[in-house]
Amino acid sequence: MEWTDTHAHLEDGRFSSDLDEVVRRAEEAGVKAILTAGTDLKTSRAAVELAERYGGVWAAVGVHPHEAEKATPEVLAEVEELASHEKVVAVGEVGLDFYRDRSPRESQLTAFRRQVELAGKLDLPLVVHSRGAVREVLDLLKEFRGIRGVLHCFPGGLEEAEEALELGWYVGIGGTLTFPKSALPEVVSALPLEGILLETDSPYLAPVPHRGRRNEPAYLVLVGEKLARIKDTSPQEVALCTTENARKLFGFPPASP
Numbered sequence: 001m002e003w004t005d006t007h008a009h010l011e012d013g014r015f016s017s018d019l020d021e022v023v024r025r026a027e028e029a030g031v032k033a034i035l036t037a038g039t040d041l042k043t044s045r046a047a048v049e050l051a052e053r054y055g056g057v058w059a060a061v062g063v064h065p066h067e068a069e070k071a072t073p074e075v076l077a078e079v080e081e082l083a084s085h086e087k088v089v090a091v092g093e094v095g096l097d098f099y100r101d102r103s104p105r106e107s108q109l110t111a112f113r114r115q116v117e118l119a120g121k122l123d124l125p126l127v128v129h130s131r132g133a134v135r136e137v138l139d140l141l142k143e144f145r146g147i148r149g150v151l152h153c154f155p156g157g158l159e160e161a162e163e164a165l166e167l168g169w170y171v172g173i174g175g176t177l178t179f180p181k182s183a184l185p186e187v188v189s190a191l192p193l194e195g196i197l198l199e200t201d202s203p204y205l206a207p208v209p210h211r212g213r214r215n216e217p218a219y220l221v222l223v224g225e226k227l228a229r230i231k232d233t234s235p236q237e238v239a240l241c242t243t244e245n246a247r248k249l250f251g252f253p254p255a256s257p
Contacts, residue, residue, distance in 0.1 A: 001030045001235065001236055002030055002032045002243050003029070003030050003031045003032065003034045003198065003220050003224060003238045003239050003242070003243060004031070004032065004034075004035075004197075004198065004242065004243045004246040004247075004252065005031050005034045005035065005198065005200050005202075005217040005220045006035050006127075006150060006172060006197040006198065006199045006246050006249075006250070007035060007037055007093075007127065007150075007152050007153070007172055007174070007199035007200065007201050007216055008034050008036050008037070008159050008199070008202040009037060009039070009043070009201070009202060009203065009204070010022070010023075010036040010045035010047075010057065010202070010217075011038070011043045011047050011050060012202075012203050014203045014214055015111055015202075015203065019050075020222050022053050022055070022216050022217070024216075024218075025055070025195055025216065025217075026056075026216065026217035026218045026220075026231070027109060028218070029058065029218040029220070029221050030216045030221065031218060031221070032054075032056055032115055032243075033056050033057075033058065033090070033243075033252045034054075034056060034057050034217050035058050035059070035060055035089065035090065035246075036050055036057055036059055036060070037059075037060040037062070037090075037092050037093040037094050037127055037152075038060060038092075038093070039057070039062075039063070039064035039066070039067060039068045040051055040063055040064065041070070041075050041078055041079065042068060042076070042084055044059075044060075044061035044063075044079060045082065046063065046161045047059040047060065047061060048061065048082055048085050048087065048088060048233075051087035052083070052086070052087065052250075057116065058087050058088070058090065058250065058252065059085070059087055059089070059253050060091065060092040060093065060127045061079050061082045061083055061088055061090075061091065061092075061096060061174060062079060062091045062092045062093055062094040062115055062127070062246065063075065063076070063079065063093050063111055063115065064093050064094065064097075064129060064244070065094070065096050065097040065103060065108040065112065065129060066097060066100070066102040066109065067103065068103035068104075068107040068108040068110070068112075069104070069107045069111075071107075071110075071111035071114065071115070075133075076115070076118060079091070079093055079115075079118070080121075080122065081117060083122050083124060083219055086208065088124075088193065089124065089125070089128050089250040089251055089252070090119075090124055090125045090126065090127050091115055091118055091119040091122065091125075091127070092123070092126055092127025092128065092129075092131065092149075092152070093113040093127050093128075093129050093152065094111070094112055094126060094127070094128060095112055095128040095129035095131065095133075095134065095152075095161055096108050096112055096129070096130055096131075096136055097129060097130075097131045097132050098131070098132035098133040098136070099131040099132030099133075100131070100132075107161075108245065109127065109136075109140075113140065115140070116140065116144050116147060117124070117144075118147065118207070118228070119147055119149070120144060120146075120147050124250050125132050125147075125149040125150070125250060126147060126148070126149030126150075127149060127150055127152050128141075128151050128152060129152055129153070130151055130155055130156075131155055134151070134156040134160050134243065135194065136147040136156050137151070137169070138160060138164065141167060141169070142167065143186060145167065148168050148169060148249060149169055149170070149249070149250065150170040150171070150172045150197050151169060151170070151172060151175050152172040152199065152201070153172055153176070153199070153205070153253050154171040154172055154173060154184070154187070156187075157187060158187050158190055161187055161191055161195075162191075164195075165191070165192075165213065167194040168227060170195055170196065170197045170245060170249060171188075171191065171195060171196055171197070171250070172197045172198075172199045172223075173188060173196055173197070173198060173199065173223065173227065174200055174201050174205055174223055175200060175201070175205040175206070175207035175208075175215060175219070175222075176197045176205055176209075176210070177223055177226050177227060177230075178207040178208040178211075178222060178226050179208065179211065180208075183210065185226075188227060188230055188231070189230050189231065191220035193231065193237070193238065193241040193242065194241065195245075196227070196241075197241045197245055197246055197249070198220055198223055198224055198227070198238075198243055199220070200215050200216065200217050200220050200223070201215065202216050202217055203214040206219060206224045207219055207222040207223055207226070208222070210222075224238045224242070225238075228254075229251065
């Protein structure tokens, strides 16, 4: 069984002491591809370096909404340069966060729009963060029909999810699916598997029974098994479909035998 983790942050300092073991555990669990996403220039560079180091790791490069004021033309030019690397498969993590508002909203909107335009220029998909701003994200994306991507750690309800799928986008589902009070089970139960990507957001949002501890890509299997129970299907079917979805969006090659 082959799984794909479409969102992690392996460049996070919490992996600095045992990253080789983290990647090995993922491979042993069947997670054959991991997309690690930068959130600023420093972590985007680190993501590319990790993709060079590990065969099953790929990179997304971009500036997170929390760092929006740093998304100067010079920084975005370097992001564009990093995106030319053969193992960079997306622009991200980009988007809007009106929940924490760590950057002014106008700065967030400007940085997001510029990076959506960059993704279009480079013909790369987007990895989009949306918190407290799913309506604003969807409205902006409607201006750029034809650009595809994933709404990472999907924060909306069924209506927004269906709207995203109608735009040709995917919804990213992670450890919050396993949380007791999560509304996600009701949402995903009504969605086709063909519109879903699995992710961990490691080291954040570890699924039950690891909630509250460091997350890692090997735990993706727990999310997949939960999704299988919700959809009344097998984990094998979930792994097959969501991995194929990831290949369609990001162009991951089949895993080596």
